[in-house]
Amino acid sequence: MGSTSPWTMSTIIFHLPLLLSSLALALILGFAIFLFEYARRMDSHHSPNEASSRSLFFDDPSSLKKIPYPSIYDPAEKYMSLIVPAYNEEHRLPGALDETMNYLQKRAARDKSFSYEVLIIDDGSTDRTTKIAFDYVRKYKIDNVRVIPLGKNHGKGEAIRKGMLHSRGELLLMLDADGATKITDLEKLESEIHAAVKTENHSTPRISDYAVVVFGSRAHLEKQALASRKWYRNFLMKGFHLVVLLAAGPGIHDTQCGFKMFTRAAARKLFTNVRLKRWCFDVELVYLCKKLNIPMAEVSVNWTEIPGSKVRMTSIIHMLFELVLIRLGYGLNIWKIYT
Numbered sequence: 636m637g638s639t640s641p642w643t644m645s646t647i648i649f650h651l652p653l654l655l656s657s658l659a660l661a662l663i664l665g666f667a668i669f670l671f672e673y674a675r676r677m678d679s680h681h682s683p684n685e686a687s688s689r690s691l692f693f694d695d696p697s698s699l700k701k702i703p704y705p706s707i708y709d710p711a712e713k714y715m716s717l718i719v720p721a722y723n724e725e726h727r728l729p730g731a732l733d734e735t736m737n738y739l740q741k742r743a744a745r746d747k748s749f750s751y752e753v754l755i756i757d758d759g760s761t762d763r764t765t766k767i768a769f770d771y772v773r774k775y776k777i778d779n780v781r782v783i784p785l786g787k788n789h790g791k792g793e794a795i796r797k798g799m800l801h802s803r804g805e806l807l808l809m810l811d812a813d814g815a816t817k818i819t820d821l822e823k824l825e826s827e828i829h830a831a832v833k834t835e836n837h838s839t840p841r842i843s844d845y846a847v848v849v850f851g852s853r854a855h856l857e858k859q860a861l862a863s864r865k866w867y868r869n870f871l872m873k874g875f876h877l878v879v880l881l882a883a884g885p886g887i888h889d890t891q892c893g894f895k896m897f898t899r900a901a902a903r904k905l906f907t908n909v910r911l912k913r914w915c916f917d918v919e920l921v922y923l924c925k926k927l928n929i930p931m932a933e934v935s936v937n938w939t940e941i942p943g944s945k946v947r948m949t950s951i952i953h954m955l956f957e958l959v960l961i962r963l964g965y966g967l968n969i970w971k972i973y974t
Contacts (some may be wrong), residue, residue, distance in 0.1 A: 674964040683907040683973045686800040695777040696769050702777060704801040707903045711843045713750045715821075716804030720794035722758040724812040725767055727941060731814030732771055736780075738818045753780045754798045755812075759788035791893075792909065792916030799897070799906040805843035807902045811893035813941040816851060820936040824849040824896040827932050832898075843899035846929045848920070850887050851894030851936040886925070887933055890917045894936055901929050908972055910964065915957035922961055926972055 686708055692701035705712070717735065721728055732753070739751045753775075755768040768782045783797055795809050806828065808821055827849045832842055895917075897905065904927050911919045924931050964970035 670959065670963055674960055674969045677910050677960075678964070678970050681910055681970075686903075686907055691801075693777060693781050693783070694769075696773050697777070705803050707800045707802065707899065707906065709803070711805040711841065711899050712803040713752050714748070714805050715751045716802035716807045717751065717753045718756065718795055718798035718802060718807060718809045719753060719812050720756045720758055720791050720798070720809075721760065721764050721768065721812040722788060722791070722794070723760045723762045723764060725760075725763040727813045728755075728764060728767055731812055734814055735810075735818050736771070736775060751779065752803055754802055755780070755782045756794035756798045757782060757784045758791070758794040759785050790913030792914070793912035795916070796906050796909055799902045802902075805841060805899055807897045807899065809893065809895050815938055815941050816892070816894040817937040820851065820894065821896065823934045823936065824851060824894070827934050828896060828898060831930055831932060845898055846901040846904060846927075847898050847932070848901050848905070848924055848929055849896045849932045849934055850889065851892045852889040852933045853892050853936070853938045854888040854933070886931060887921050889933070890921055892936070892938070895920075904929065904974070910970055911957050911960065913957065914954045915961065918958060919961055922965065923972065926965070927974065
């Protein structure tokens with residue numbers, strides 16, 4: 636006679652809740668282990684001393700000379716550095732750079748104490764972005780425009796981090812390659828930094844020695860955006876803001892605006908610590924500012940949506956993943972904060 640299996644249909648149905656609970660627990664534990672290991676590996680690849688490297692060089696297409704990368708630890712040589720991350724921006728970059736260079740040149744002509752540099756970080760572009768960037772180096776000279784090619788795509792956060800670590804300015808402005816924010820609005824952020832430094836009544840000789848960050852903000856445009864966006868995009872955005880609040884806490888309403896200004900001291904502390912390479916490095920910056928006691932301010936800026944956004948549904952999922960990493964990495968002390 637054949638043996639009778641103890642797993643009859645009624646038995647399976649009876650134990651189904653337990654089986655599903657066990658499966659869910661196993662999946663949760665597996666995901667938690669994956670997150671922990673992923674965060675640990677990110678930290679093992681992190682080097683706060685990277686900014687001191689002298690082995691990398693800027694290419695000057697006019698003279699064919701090699702110019703060593705400066706370090707964020709060096710004294711400032713320029714008043715302002717503008718860091719522009721660019722990934723496949725052959726169509727949008729020229730318009731943004733023309734407007735930016737026009738403003739910078741006119742301001743430098745009016746004010747002889749105003750000096751600047753523009754760093755274009757080519758994040759592994761596969762189109763003509765690299766060629767276009769070097770055309771601007773030829774036109775405006777290597778002292779004013781420089782290109783850092785990353786070779787392969789790492790993400791916006793990593794591109795900006797590289798630019799910050801190898802810039803020369805007392806003030807460092809990150810801005811998007813699409814020109815969505817009016818370049819003249821940098822004066823609003825600049826004024827806010829000077830006001831913050833003056834309020835503190837500190838005695839440091841240069842503004843670069845005082846740590847402060849000013850975030851450009853589109854929060855004043857939120858009502859208009861809510862009315863024009865699809866309902867599901869508004870739902871996703873509200874959910875994202877809630878998760879940001881849980882990850883970094885209150886303080887900054889618009890963490891994702893790509894227009895932020897840092898003093899050199901603030902950039903040194905923040906970008907030698909930041910780990911996230913893609914979408915949510917902005918949120919990590921807010922978290923780090925709080926942990927490092929760096930004053931933050933938020934200033935409304937003029938912003939226009941430019942066609943060609945690279946944010947997709949998969950980007951939202953990656954954002955949520957990175958937000959979880961912030962809480963896990965710092966909350967469990969996997970990611971150390973270097974001071």
